[in-house]
Amino acid sequence: MKPFTNFRSxxxxxxxxxxxxxxxxxxxFLKTTSKEGLDRQLFCDWRYDAQGNPKPDFILNQPRVxxxxxxxxxDNFGCGSxxxxxxxxxxxxxxxxxxxxxxxxxxxxxxxxxxxLPIAVPPDVHAELFAAVAADPGVTVEIDLAAQTLTTPAGxxxxxPIDAFAKHCLIEGVDELxxxxxxxxxxRAYESSHPSPINTLEIVR
Amino acid sequence: xxxTIIEKLWxxxxxxxxxxxxxxxxxxxxxxxxxxxxxxxxxxxERGLKVRRPDxxxxxxxxxxxxxxxxxxxxxxIAAKQLAQLETNCAEFGIRCLGVHSDRQGIVHVIGPELGLxxxxxxxxxxxxxxATHGAFGALAFGIGxxxxxxxxxxxxxxxxxxxxxxxxxxxxxxxxVSAKDIILALIAKIGVGGGTGCVFEFTGSAIRALxxxxxxxxxxxxxxxxxxxxxxxxxxxxxxxxCGRPHAPKGAAWDAAMARWKQLPTDSGAIYxxxxxxxxxxxxxMITYGTNPGMGMxxxxxxxxxxxxxxxMARDSIAKALAYMGLEGGKPLAGHAIDxxxxxxxxxxxxxxxxxxxxxxxxxxxxxxxxVLVVPGSQEVKRQAIAEGLSDIFLAAGCxxxxxxxxxxxxxxxxxxAPGEYSVSTSNRNFEGRQGKGGRTFLASPLTAAASAxxxxxxxxxxxx
Ligand code: SF4
Numbered sequence: 001m002k003p004f005t006n007f008r009s010x011x012x013x014x015x016x017x018x019x020x021x022x023x024x025x026x027x028x029f030l031k032t033t034s035k036e037g038l039d040r041q042l043f044c045d046w047r048y049d050a051q052g053n054p055k056p057d058f059i060l061n062q063p064r065v066x067x068x069x070x071x072x073x074x075d076n077f078g079c080g081s082x083x084x085x086x087x088x089x090x091x092x093x094x095x096x097x098x099x100x101x102x103x104x105x106x107x108x109x110x111x112x113x114x115x116x117l118p119i120a121v122p123p124d125v126h127a128e129l130f131a132a133v134a135a136d137p138g139v140t141v142e143i144d145l146a147a148q149t150l151t152t153p154a155g156x157x158x159x160x161p162i163d164a165f166a167k168h169c170l171i172e173g174v175d176e177l178x179x180x181x182x183x184x185x186x187x188r189a190y191e192s193s194h195p196s197p198i199n200t201l202e203i204v205r
Numbered sequence: 206x207x208x209t210i211i212e213k214l215w216x217x218x219x220x221x222x223x224x225x226x227x228x229x230x231x232x233x234x235x236x237x238x239x240x241x242x243x244x245x246x247x248x249x250x251e252r253g254l255k256v257r258r259p260d261x262x263x264x265x266x267x268x269x270x271x272x273x274x275x276x277x278x279x280x281x282x283i284a285a286k287q288l289a290q291l292e293t294n295c296a297e298f299g300i301r302c303l304g305v306h307s308d309r310q311g312i313v314h315v316i317g318p319e320l321g322l323x324x325x326x327x328x329x330x331x332x333x334x335x336x337a338t339h340g341a342f343g344a345l346a347f348g349i350g351x352x353x354x355x356x357x358x359x360x361x362x363x364x365x366x367x368x369x370x371x372x373x374x375x376x377x378x379x380x381x382x383v384s385a386k387d388i389i390l391a392l393i394a395k396i397g398v399g400g401g402t403g404c405v406f407e408f409t410g411s412a413i414r415a416l417x418x419x420x421x422x423x424x425x426x427x428x429x430x431x432x433x434x435x436x437x438x439x440x441x442x443x444x445x446x447x448x449c450g451r452p453h454a455p456k457g458a459a460w461d462a463a464m465a466r467w468k469q470l471p472t473d474s475g476a477i478y479x480x481x482x483x484x485x486x487x488x489x490x491x492m493i494t495y496g497t498n499p500g501m502g503m504x505x506x507x508x509x510x511x512x513x514x515x516x517x518x519m520a521r522d523s524i525a526k527a528l529a530y531m532g533l534e535g536g537k538p539l540a541g542h543a544i545d546x547x548x549x550x551x552x553x554x555x556x557x558x559x560x561x562x563x564x565x566x567x568x569x570x571x572x573x574x575x576x577x578v579l580v581v582p583g584s585q586e587v588k589r590q591a592i593a594e595g596l597s598d599i600f601l602a603a604g605c606x607x608x609x610x611x612x613x614x615x616x617x618x619x620x621x622x623x624a625p626g627e628y629s630v631s632t633s634n635r636n637f638e639g640r641q642g643k644g645g646r647t648f649l650a651s652p653l654t655a656a657a658s659a660x661x662x663x664x665x666x667x668x669x670x671x
Contacts, residue, residue, distance in 0.1 A: 033243035076399035084350040110350035
């Protein structure tokens with residue numbers, strides 16, 4: 001993973017509550033055994049008509065989206081299935097952050113592991129952002145991960161929460177597994193004092 | 206200090222807790238399936254890592270597997286490749302795989318309990334959000350993403366932030382025609398799909414105690430639809446009876462030792478939960494969802510909500526958008542609405558007691574000839590048992606399709622799917638847009654409601670047929 005750097009970006013508004021991971025990427029695309037090539041399938045069933053042509057009224061098909069890195073979504077983003085294909089598709093499309101009032105737990109974990117920042121803001125800020133982008137699609141926000149702030153188009157610096165460890169991993173560009181494997185001593189100690197009640201390799205009837 | 210079962214499970218699995226990092230939890234059982242594992246195995250290969258504990262890991266094929274004749278080659282080449290990849294990965298990394306042709310194959314959340322692998326006091330993970338199902342045994346069971354699958358394969362551990370504890374107390378007695386599925390649909394309708402975010406549910410109360418293990422699994426299964434990453438029920442005699450004699454359950458002296466441990470698990474009296482909600486089981490009605498998330502549910506005879514009556518603008522838009530997708534009109538009843546398909550199956554409702562419930566309604570009756578009715582057992586074992594009990598004969602005589610085990614139309618990855626615009630009454634857990642096939646429209650309900658609707662061809666209150 002590359003270290004996560006601060007950035008300024010336009011917003012892609014998607015004012016829908018409870019956007020679930022089946023909408024982010026439908027299940028029929030989960031038969032892949034790779035992580036690549038998912039950007040075309042992002043929001044597929046909202047983005048293309050029955051013939052597979054882009055629907056011009058869907059925001060992801062509009063020219064204004066080019067280069068924008070922040071998705072502004074309705075409440076409770078990312079609920080549903082645990083598929084990590086959702087953040088893979090979002091980042092491959094070019095998103096580096098999603099703003100909502102709240103995020104589903106598994107989605108949050110999956111996103112942070114893929115350098116996609118879930119930014120939860122209070123409802124008033126959320127409403128202000130939607131209003132700002134409706135008034136002028138060109139407005140931008142600035143995201144400072146080290147300071148944990150989002151600067152709104154009006155210049156208000158809004159703090160957002162993030163788990164300290166996930167933040168560390170993002171800023172340093174390291175992943176969790178490296179950290180976990182360094183705990184070998186503790187894992188071994190746990191294993192030796194906790195014999196397992198099962199053995200899946202045993203064939204029993 | 207008195208502890209909840211959730212805290213006891215957490216504490217007993219702590220490997221390490223360092224300042225500035227989430228807790229490292231040991232995982233007792235890791236279930237693997239074809240869809241969320243290929244990239245994790247690839248990650249291991251790239252880093253030159255092995256699977257640390259193949260003895261605590263088991264795989265099966267369920268999501269993209271056909272439910273038609275298994276002796277035929279799989280037509281969908283991409284699915285075939287994914288299923289073959291699972292077998293290759295398991296062989297390479299030394300994991301037991303209950304694959305396409307295993308007589309123990311089944312939906313991952315059905316086979317774990319069935320084999321006696323899921324036991325009280327365990328931590329269980331799977332790259333699947335319905336892993337909470339295993340919580341029915343008094344286990345802490347989480348759905349995880351593919352990166353975490355890789356982490357657990359490599360280390361048998363999971364980095365985890367502590368969740369809040371949320372007691373869902375269900376008191377009273379369910380009335381005739383009301384079942385476990387209605388309890389969980391009522392909870393989600395009450396708290397919303399984000400209501401349990403950041404929490405682990407513990408289901409308590411007399412109505413929960415009265416449920417069988419199959420029914421408890423139905424309740425815990427849909428914890429994620431209420432936003433909770435896990436949901437569990439403290440073990441009791443019902444749990445122990447279910448486990449006794451299962452293939453991987455402890456035997457002899459080990460059983461006695463396990464029982465002594467398991468009996469320590471229930472929440473201590475006086476323990477405090479972060480949040481609490483109570484549901485009156487006596488007042489519950491058969492539930493059904495009308496919209497495009499599982500929180501959009503109501504009693505089966507209630508009128509559909511009127512978007513105009515909702516004050517919050519984004520919530521109003523969501524309901525209006527959902528009703529438009531579903532082709533429904535606010536204020537009208539849903540009961541009596543024509544349907545095209547009934548799906549009885551999924552990790553929520555494909556166990557033997559679910560099939561018995563459906564068969565009790567279908568026995569001696571015919572399904573409406575306009576309908577396609579799929580009955581998909583959760584596992585090969587459930588299938589064998591249903592055949593032995595004569596349930597499959599009842600389904601076939603009624604005009605249902607009797608299929609092989611798998612996820613099937615719950616996720617519509619294997620060719621079992623709704624056509625655009627079709628309506629289904631489905632016993633699965635998600636009614637998201639397109640979940641059961643692009644453009645498909647899903648009403649979630651219990652096996653009883655599904656069976657009743659299969660007969661009439663419209664959304665039906667099962668109590669009219671009892
Ligand atoms: S039955 Fe449905 S919800 Fe359950 S594991 Fe399969 S796809 Fe997921």
